[in-house]
Amino acid sequence: xxxxxxxxxxxxxxxxxxxxxxxxxxxxxRKNEKALICYVVAGFPDIMSxxxxxxxxxxxxADIIExxxxxxxxxxxxxxxxxxxxxxxxxxxxxxxxxxxxSRIRKTFTNVPLIIMxxxxxxxxxxxxxxxxxxxxxxxxxxxxxxxxxxxxxxxxNAMQNIGMSTIFLVSPNTAEKRLKMISRICTGFxxxxxxxGTTGERQGFDEYTIESIxxxxxxxxxxxxxxxxxxxxxxxxxxxxxxxxxAGADAVIIGSAIIKKIQEIENKETLLNTLNRFIYELKNSxx
Amino acid sequence: MKKYNFPFNGKFGNFGxxxxxxxxxPAIEELEESYKKFTKDSNFKKELKEYLxxxxxxxxxxxxxxxxxxxxxxxxxxxKREDLLHGGAHKTNNTLGQCLLAKKMGKxxxxxxxxxxxxxxxxxLASAVLGLExxxxxxxxxxxxxxxxxxxxKLLGSKVHPVKSGxxxxxxxxxxxxRDWITNVENTYYVIGSVVGPHPYPMIVRDFQSIIGxxxxxxxxxxxxxxxxxxxxxxxxxxxxIGSFYPFISDQEVSLYGIEAEGSGIKTGKHSATLAAGxxxxxxxxxxxxxxxxxxxxxATHSISAGLDYPGVxxxxxxxxxxxxxxxxxxxxxxxIKAFVILSxxxxxxxxxxxxxxxxxGMKLAKKMKKSEDIVITLSGRGDKDVEVVxxxxxxxxx
Numbered sequence: 114x115x116x117x118x119x120x121x122x123x124x125x126x127x128x129x130x131x132x133x134x135x136x137x138x139x140x141x142x143r144k145n146e147k148a149l150i151c152y153v154v155a156g157f158p159d160i161m162s163x164x165x166x167x168x169x170x171x172x173x174x175a176d177i178i179e180x181x182x183x184x185x186x187x188x189x190x191x192x193x194x195x196x197x198x199x200x201x202x203x204x205x206x207x208x209x210x211x212x213x214x215x216s217r218i219r220k221t222f223t224n225v226p227l228i229i230m231x232x233x234x235x236x237x238x239x240x241x242x243x244x245x246x247x248x249x250x251x252x253x254x255x256x257x258x259x260x261x262x263x264x265x266x267x268x269x270x271n272a273m274q275n276i277g278m279s280t281i282f283l284v285s286p287n288t289a290e291k292r293l294k295m296i297s298r299i300c301t302g303f304x305x306x307x308x309x310x311g312t313t314g315e316r317q318g319f320d321e322y323t324i325e326s327i328x329x330x331x332x333x334x335x336x337x338x339x340x341x342x343x344x345x346x347x348x349x350x351x352x353x354x355x356x357x358x359x360x361a362g363a364d365a366v367i368i369g370s371a372i373i374k375k376i377q378e379i380e381n382k383e384t385l386l387n388t389l390n391r392f393i394y395e396l397k398n399s400x401x
Numbered sequence: 402m403k404k405y406n407f408p409f410n411g412k413f414g415n416f417g418x419x420x421x422x423x424x425x426x427p428a429i430e431e432l433e434e435s436y437k438k439f440t441k442d443s444n445f446k447k448e449l450k451e452y453l454x455x456x457x458x459x460x461x462x463x464x465x466x467x468x469x470x471x472x473x474x475x476x477x478x479x480x481k482r483e484d485l486l487h488g489g490a491h492k493t494n495n496t497l498g499q500c501l502l503a504k505k506m507g508k509x510x511x512x513x514x515x516x517x518x519x520x521x522x523x524x525x526l527a528s529a530v531l532g533l534e535x536x537x538x539x540x541x542x543x544x545x546x547x548x549x550x551x552x553x554x555k556l557l558g559s560k561v562h563p564v565k566s567g568x569x570x571x572x573x574x575x576x577x578x579x580r581d582w583i584t585n586v587e588n589t590y591y592v593i594g595s596v597v598g599p600h601p602y603p604m605i606v607r608d609f610q611s612i613i614g615x616x617x618x619x620x621x622x623x624x625x626x627x628x629x630x631x632x633x634x635x636x637x638x639x640x641x642x643i644g645s646f647y648p649f650i651s652d653q654e655v656s657l658y659g660i661e662a663e664g665s666g667i668k669t670g671k672h673s674a675t676l677a678a679g680x681x682x683x684x685x686x687x688x689x690x691x692x693x694x695x696x697x698x699x700x701a702t703h704s705i706s707a708g709l710d711y712p713g714v715x716x717x718x719x720x721x722x723x724x725x726x727x728x729x730x731x732x733x734x735x736x737x738i739k740a741f742v743i744l745s746x747x748x749x750x751x752x753x754x755x756x757x758x759x760x761x762x763g764m765k766l767a768k769k770m771k772k773s774e775d776i777v778i779t780l781s782g783r784g785d786k787d788v789e790v791v792x793x794x795x796x797x798x799x800x
Contacts, residue, residue: 184697185567185699186567186572186576186684187576188422188576188580188583189422189580189583192566195566199566199567208697209696232683233420233683234684234693234697235696235697236697237681237697238682238693238695238697259423260420260421260422260686262419262423262426264411264418264419265419265420282423283422284423285422285423285424285426286424287424287427287586287587288423288426296423307423307424310583310584310587311580311583311584312580312584
């Protein structure tokens with residue numbers, strides 16, 4: 114597997130010129146801003162609403178959008194996202210519908226990086242290569258697959274890297290130093306550091322170990338060949354959390370469950386879109 | 402056949418592997434190392450043997466079912482009596498092994514999933530005797546159809562968490578146990594109940610369950626000096642089947658039959674016959690055959706037996722199907738109920754509904770075989786837990 118390292122580096126350089134994720138981080142760095150990454154479950158509450166929700170997030174100041182393709186057995190997700198995924202599946206959302214959603218967003222927002230987050234079986238079922246190609250056509254820039262660790266990534270990496278798709282890997286507070294370095298070598302776009310032990314979902318606060326973990330990961334990403342950006346996710350839901358992660362060294366923060374919760378709670382669509390817009394505006398302000 | 406030596410690098414051919422979130426990687430690595438270390442340790446082996454023999458009652462008998470043999474009128478039918486093992490099923494072989502391993506690793510907290518509740522009971526009793534704290538995840542639907550086992554787990558000092566997500570059965574109980582493990586990875590040991598999940602679990606559970614097949618080999622040789630012509634076992638995740646088959650894999654003259662749950666029939670779509678009707682995919686940390694739709698969403702399954710109601714199967718079974726070493730067949734709810742009644746009436750043994758699937762196919766197979774031949778059916782568990790479900794079924798009440 115480690116043989117792929119050389120290939121990765123070469124591809125990384127090729128991508129630098131035209132990959133929206135790399136461009137976005139470059140641009141933000143010049144402005145001395147951090148990136149706000151927003152996650153939504155596609156098809157929750159329905160696919161049409163997802164388009165409006167994403168539009169409102171981007172207009173509110175989201176720098177990067179993660180589109181979650183629902184999978185029936187989301188083991189890395191807590192109850193909020195599980196609920197949204199289940200509702201989305203019941204309403205009939207398919208992976209193709211999610212890619213078409215991305216394609217529509219792409220037409221309006223030509224520069225905003227769009228990333229797919231889903232589980233391995235959704236890609237495996239269609240075939241890694243076929244899925245990657247279709248996603249590329251729809252304007253997707255990268256993938257986050259929480260159940261493909263480094264050891265199982267060969268086929269996935271080949272499919273993605275051949276077409277210049279970013280492969281974002283996750284690291285955890287318990288990921289060993291040596292492993293961190295190996296992961297940062299196969300990871301492109303940004304590295305996704307999980308803030309806590311646990312699944313996705315809002316938290317009251319964070320323990321000391323979160324800060325230590327971010328600092329430890331930051332050392333590795335800062336030393337990586339192209340200065341791999343570091344994004345922190347899981348449990349972040351307010352401006353205070355955002356500052357906390359940025360102060361620890363995050364180049365980006367990821368907001369997921371907090372958005373989903375608002376979608377779940379606010380029934381009136383206009384109120385929802387306005388609320389999300391304001392919510393994201395505040396969070397983005399904390400990234401500056 | 403070449404020497405069968407799997408898993409190789411965590412895989413059984415193309416199946417298996419460890420498709421897990423990053424947080425679990427250190428835990429899985431620690432498990433693999435500890436397993437290697439302790440299974441070579443003579444004290445560990447001695448202690449486990451002591452528990453298996455004097456606490457759980459091994460070896461279990463290999464019983465010649467004379468009445469059933471006469472009733473069927475074919476090959477001689479032997480029953481491997483895992484129903485007599487402490488706890489009421491073969492599950493105890495694995496739970497004692499894994500809980501002892503957990504204790505040696507210094508883990509204080511045990512979690513497990515359960516379908517029919519047998520693995521839950523097995524984990525609860527092993528935790529009790531070894532002084533470990535234990536929490537069990539069980540699908541809400543399963544807690545309702547296996548009430549007796551829920552109470553047994555509680556009596557044994559375990560906490561039972563009903564799982565309300567997804568299909569509320571075994572699949573979702575595993576999801577929830579994995580989420581707990583991700584959250585409490587530092588102090589928790591996850592005792593998986595079947596030959597499923599990420600490597601090294603399919604190997605560990607197989608190794609602990611292989612005592613079934615080793616005993617069968619020894620016992621049948623003692624009876625008639627040869628190996629059996631066929632071995633039949635039911636397959637949900639497939640732990641009692643692998644346990645029965647594994648010591649015979651290189652003995653080509655022994656035919657092996659794994660029996661899946663066909664529920665209301667494969668054509669109805671209400672079944673759990675993963676190997677018969679599924680396709681390759683990734684779930685619960687492993688690549689294996691799955692029941693899934695065209696998009697890769699995992700299907701809802703059905704079986705009257707909660708222990709077989711699972712859309713996946715152990716990766717080693719997927720491999721053994723692919724290399725055609727094991728024949729995988731299936732048996733409907735109706736046929737399993739018939740076998741349940743027949744075994745009760747003819748031999749005075751009430752089998753678990755899971756095992757009744759193996760009994761049903763075993764009888765069909767025995768009928769086609771010569772009287773001079775021998776067939777071993779693994780009776781994986783006893784059926785006390787199922788009497789209410791069977792009574793309802795016979796009265797026309799179905800879930």
